[in-house]
Amino acid sequence: MQKVLRKYWAIFTLPTVICFAIAFLIPFITGLGLSFSNFTTVTDAKFVGFANYKKAFSGDSDFLPSLGRTVLFTIICMVLINLFGFILALLLTRKMRGTSFFRTIFFMPNLIGGIVLGYVWQLILNGILMKYNQTLTTKGSYGIIGLIILMCWQMTGYMMVIYIAALQNINPDMIEAAEIDGASSWQTLIHIKIPTIMPAITICTFLTLTNSFRLFDQNLALTNGAPGNDSALVALEYIQNILRDYRLCWCRPGRSRNFHHYSGCYSCYPVACHTQEGSRVLMNKSRKTANVIITIILAFLSLIFIGPILMVLMNSFKGKLFISSEPFKFPTFKQQDLGEAGIMPKTFVGTKNYVSGVEKTNFWGAFGRSVFITVFSVLLIVVLTSMTAWFITRAKNHYASVLYYLFVFSMVIPFQMVMYSMTKIADVLHLDNPVGILVLYLGFGAGMSVFMFSGFVKGIPTDIEEAAIIDGCNPLQCFFKVVFPIMKPTSITVAILNTMWIWNDYLMPYLVMGKDYPTIPVAIQYLQGGYGSIDMGAMMAVLILAIIPIIIFYALCQRQIIEGVVAGAVKG
Numbered sequence: 001m002q003k004v005l006r007k008y009w010a011i012f013t014l015p016t017v018i019c020f021a022i023a024f025l026i027p028f029i030t031g032l033g034l035s036f037s038n039f040t041t042v043t044d045a046k047f048v049g050f051a052n053y054k055k056a057f058s059g060d061s062d063f064l065p066s067l068g069r070t071v072l073f074t075i076i077c078m079v080l081i082n083l084f085g086f087i088l089a090l091l092l093t094r095k096m097r098g099t100s101f102f103r104t105i106f107f108m109p110n111l112i113g114g115i116v117l118g119y120v121w122q123l124i125l126n127g128i129l130m131k132y133n134q135t136l137t138t139k140g141s142y143g144i145i146g147l148i149i150l151m152c153w154q155m156t157g158y159m160m161v162i163y164i165a166a167l168q169n170i171n172p173d174m175i176e177a178a179e180i181d182g183a184s185s186w187q188t189l190i191h192i193k194i195p196t197i198m199p200a201i202t203i204c205t206f207l208t209l210t211n212s213f214r215l216f217d218q219n220l221a222l223t224n225g226a227p228g229n230d231s232a233l234v235a236l237e238y239i240q241n242i243l244r245d246y247r248l249c250w251c252r253p254g255r256s257r258n259f260h261h262y263s264g265c266y267s268c269y270p271v272a273c274h275t276q277e278g279s280r281v282l283m284n285k286s287r288k289t290a291n292v293i294i295t296i297i298l299a300f301l302s303l304i305f306i307g308p309i310l311m312v313l314m315n316s317f318k319g320k321l322f323i324s325s326e327p328f329k330f331p332t333f334k335q336q337d338l339g340e341a342g343i344m345p346k347t348f349v350g351t352k353n354y355v356s357g358v359e360k361t362n363f364w365g366a367f368g369r370s371v372f373i374t375v376f377s378v379l380l381i382v383v384l385t386s387m388t389a390w391f392i393t394r395a396k397n398h399y400a401s402v403l404y405y406l407f408v409f410s411m412v413i414p415f416q417m418v419m420y421s422m423t424k425i426a427d428v429l430h431l432d433n434p435v436g437i438l439v440l441y442l443g444f445g446a447g448m449s450v451f452m453f454s455g456f457v458k459g460i461p462t463d464i465e466e467a468a469i470i471d472g473c474n475p476l477q478c479f480f481k482v483v484f485p486i487m488k489p490t491s492i493t494v495a496i497l498n499t500m501w502i503w504n505d506y507l508m509p510y511l512v513m514g515k516d517y518p519t520i521p522v523a524i525q526y527l528q529g530g531y532g533s534i535d536m537g538a539m540m541a542v543l544i545l546a547i548i549p550i551i552i553f554y555a556l557c558q559r560q561i562i563e564g565v566v567a568g569a570v571k572g
Contacts, residue, residue, distance in 0.1 A: 005395055008475045012391035013403065016384045016446050022429070023443025024410050027421035034421070062229050066237035073144055073233060074212040077151045081208045082201070084152060085159030090189075091298060092160070093167045096291040098298070103164070104554075105302040106157035108309075111550045113504025115521040116543050118221020120308050121150045123315065123540075127327035136223050140230025143223035147231070150218055153305065155211065159204045166200030167193065214414035217506045221525070235416050239507075309547060316354070316544050320537030322347040349537070354545070357538035361523040363545060370519045371549075373434055373509075374502045377441040378495050385446050386491065389453030390483055394465070404454065410447035415507060418444075423511045432512050440512065441502055449494045456490040457483075496557070503550060520546050 005012075035052055039045035056063040088106060092099045109117070125146045126135050136142050170193060178188045194201075216235040219225070225232030315323045318331045331348035357363065392400040422440065426432050431439055460483065468478040484491075506521035513519075518526065524542055528534050 002395060002397075004469060005391060005475050006397065009391065009395070009399065011476065012387045012479075016388040016442065016450070017403065019384075019439050019443035020407070020410070020446045021443070022425055022431075023422055023440045024413070024418055024447070025406065027418035027425060028410075028413060030421035031418050062232070062237055063234075066229065066232050066234050069140075069144060069232075070213060070234040073147060073151075073215075074209060076148055077155075077212040078205060078208045080148070080152050081155050081159055082204050084156045085204065086163050088156065088160040088298075088301075089163030089167055091294050093164055094291060094294065096295060098295060102298045102302055103157075103161065105305050106160055108157065108551070108554060109154045109305060110158040111500055111504075111554050112154070112309075112547060113506065113521050114215075114217025115221045115506045115524055116504070116546050117150055117154055118218045119524070119539060119543060120312050121146060121153075122222050123323070123327055123536075124308055124311060125149070126324070130325075137226035137231075140227060143226070143231025146222055147215070147219060147233070150222065151212060151215065153308070154218075155208060157305070159208065162200050162204055163197065166197035170196050210412065210414075214416065216416070217504075217521070220506075235414065238416050239419075312540055312543050312547075316537075316540040317349060317351075318347045318353075318537070318540075319345075319349050320353070320535055323536040323540060353537035353541035356535065357527075357541035357545070360535070360538050361527060361542055362518075363520075363523060363542060366518050366520045366523040367545075367549070369434055369517055370503060373437060373441070373519065374499055377438050377445070377502050378498050380438055380442045381445050381449050381498050382491050382495050384442065385449035385494070386453045386484060386487055387479060388446070389450045390457050390479055392450065393454050393457040394462070404450070407447045407450040410444075411451065415444065419507065419511055426512050432514075432516075434513070434517050437509065437512055440508065441498075444508075445498055445501070449498065452490055452494055453487065456487060460486055499553070500550070 034045055036047055036049060037045035038048050038052075092103055112120075122136060125142075129135055129138070129142065134142065136146050174192055174196075175188060178192055183191070214235050215233055216239065219231070219233050219236045223231045225236050229237060311327070314330060315327060318326075322329075322331075326347070329347075332346050333348050335345055388403070392404045422444075426436065426440060430436060464482060464486075465478055468482045469475075473481065504521060505519075506525065509517070509519040510522050510525070513522075515526070524539070524546060527539050527542065
């Protein structure tokens with residue numbers, strides 16, 4: 001079968017490889033070369049050796065302070081997110097009611113994009129700090145603490161799901177044998193559960209590490225690095241430097257691009273059996289009591305997780321002047337006579353904010369654009385990367401091996417590393433439109449998708465495929481009629497993860513398409529006017545409108561999402 005499959009290498013790999021080269025490989029090589037050059041555009045780069053690196057690590061540069069902040073931020077987030085996620089997973093793997101509901105609530109923040117989350121938590125944290133005459137931008141430390149809270153709130157549920165999957169895969173006989181041997185719950189946790197789920201711990205550590213280190217959207221929306229650059233992490237600092245120093249201004253004829261800031265049982269005597277049964281009754285009673293207490297705790301935590309979204313919903317019906325000053329108060333429907341203090345006007349404005357937000361952002365145009373880009377990008381990614389992964393796994397030649405390691409390598413490279421060169425390539429190839437950006441999403445998303453599909457294909461018996469080939473199927477027929485249906489669980493996983501990424505992505509559409517074709521995150525960011533002014537009423541309304549589609553998607557597919565994330569995290 002390998003010889004027959006290798007003849008089809010172009011069909012199975014070339015579309016993905018071409019897009020991968022455009023979106024990642026060529027931009028990465030170009031970006032690496034530009035790091036040794038001085039330039040304003042790619043075409044006028046001059047080699048300067050290690051001068052840029054010396055400048056970055058000099059005392060006059062903002063790079064080292066931002067790097068230090070990022071490392072500290074990453075370490076704190078990595079520890080807290082994994083700790084909270086693991087604790088929630090332990091609580092939700094107990095045999096008790098309501099676990100599905102709590103899993104749903106805790107996972108929900110992961111669905112919301114970074115730009116939206118930044119403004120949500122900006123409202124909440126500034127509302128708290130205002131009581132002390134402070135804001136997030138008063139000190140850089142306030143902004144960093146705010147980012148830590150935001151990141152923990154967003155990613156804890158995702159890590160929880162992965163840990164739940166790992167805990168559920170532990171052989172129950174091992175737990176039972178430990179309990180019979182007299183091991184306490186703590187000893188079982190330390191000596192059995194944690195060592196058994198080390199692969200999941202590694203995965204979660206890697207995910208939190210990479211996501212924390214390359215954080216951008218949340219940093220931009222929450223503080224934009226203020227005051228000064230004291231709350232700017234590396235990704236934001238890098239992009240601000242690019243925009244400031246190189247201005248990212250290339251043009252093609254007739255058009256300019258403008259960028260803004262941006263074990264067994266005992267045989268016992270009857271008496272002993274009676275005693276053991278009695279202890280079981282007591283154990284069951286204590287377990288029920290513990291489950292009630294845990295349920296109450298989880299209910300309280302679920303309010304914390306869902307509270308920010310409800311708060312934004314509440315403020316979306318208030319006058320814009322009252323959102324920042326009274327963010328935690330319900331809207332009032334009547335004027336209030338405060339006596340000598342005067343008259344307090346009603347704060348409820350109905351749907352006025354929604355009308356204003358839709359008009360200012362051209363929301364429905366951005367919504368349709370986001371739907372088009374997300375749907376077709378995901379379709380391309382699922383179909384083409386699954387074909388590539390199958391070829392890589394089954395062909396077993398040098399070409400397939402090189403491709404696999406290139407795709408895996410791309411997973412650890414942040415988008416900021418390739419964005420400048422990729423944007424230039426997109427401009428030259430006329431990919432700076434809703435159709436062209438599909439190529440970029442396919443190319444940049446290919447790494448993770450090929451990796452996940454490859455892991456799944458390795459578990460498919462080759463006998464099935466060989467039988468299909470013997471019966472007269474060519475490789476294309478074999479793939480689409482036999483292999484692709486078997487890959488359904490991972491296809492769902494890949495589709496879900498890429499849907500969440502593309503729908504919420506801000507930076508790529510902003511850099512590639514800009515104001516010409518704004519998606520929802522870009523349209524939201526454009527509500528921020530000059531000098532940081534924001535129409536808070538319109539902002540709250542648009543945030544709710546941006547959240548609703550992904551919430552509906554989640555409500556309709558929550559079972560597939562949870563199972564898909566579990567399968568992808570553990571098997572991938």
